[in-house]
Amino acid sequence: MYKQHQFFKAADDRRGQASFCPNCGQAVAATDEFCPNCGFKLHATTDQPSPSVNTAQSTASSTRKVRQQAQRHMPTWGWGLIAVIVVILIGGYLYGQNYYQPLNQLDRDLTALKTGRGLAKQVTSTDPSLKITNDSVKPMVTYFKNNRKSLASLASSLKSRSATNDYGIQFVKTGKAWLFFDKYQLQVTSVYATLATNHRNVALSVNGKHVATSNKATYEHKIGPYVPGSYTLTAKGTVSGHQITNEGTYYLRANGQTYDLDLRTISFTVNGTPNTTVYINGENEGTINSSGTLALNDIPWSNRMMLTGKYKAGSQTLTAK
Secondary structure, eight states: OHHHHHHHHHHHHHHHSOEEOTTTOOEEOTTOSBOTTTOOBSGGGTTOOOHHHHHHHHHHHHHHHHHHHHHHHSOHHHHHHHHHHHHHHHHHHHHHHHHTOHHHHHHHHHHHHHHOTTGGGGEEOSOTTSOOOTTTTHHHHHHHHHOHHHHHHHHHHHHTTOSOOTTSEEEEEEEEETTTEEEEEEEEOOEEEEEEESSTTOEEEETTEEEEEOOSSSEEEEEEEEOSEEEEEEEEEEETTEEEEEEEEEEEOSTTEEEEOOOOEEEEEEEOSTTOEEEETTEEEEEOOTTSEEEEEEEEOOTTOOEEEEEEETTEEEEEO
């Protein structure tokens, strides 16, 4: 009887003790099956951790397992590959930083001007009508190959970042290379010019390529666009039965220039011994008459004209230069 009394007393003592909801901390009675504040089921979760604690512990445990598994399953060669890639990326960046340094780019451009190799890729223009190709930059290469002092002068001008020079070429930034590095190119002036001649049916050509034929005595024809450089300008026509050529090599670099390709002739009288045959640059132009004269009209003029007379005296031929 005494033991039974003690049991009920202990039960009464437990019911009298204050309890709290493990989910929200609200005070609850020992006889409550659910928390009156949050509705949490009390007796079913006795000795169990709260959901938030349990979830956090489970997530942490899962994370540790995944990390441990990754560490266990990453092969040695994988870590080596990652290290190699990192080294390549760093080395590539350092190489590019040096390769695309402006002065190094300029040195390569100047070398291309000397040799012509790869120059078209390093030349640009603000004129969309000017097509930059291996053929279109040849006149520029030709000029600087034949004029080393001019190349040295251009190099000095570009390295000092001079705003202008006598060659129609500038060194400018034109964009990015590999997203990180400034790209520079040789920017050239787009050259337009005019060819003029003074007879009909004169064929005009640039570097051997026919560009126009005159249809009147005073004739002009616009040409371009061209890259600055050495160009051979030629006019060919027939005047008074003579085939005449006016040809010269010019450095085209500025817009609006007119190049005179007149077919010039001269008329004069040769005095000498009668029956002397007269030659100009090896071509027979006639014989001096009995009065000792020979009138020559519309003879093609050249600063290299050579006038020669040949006279036969018996079996000998006498030549006068």
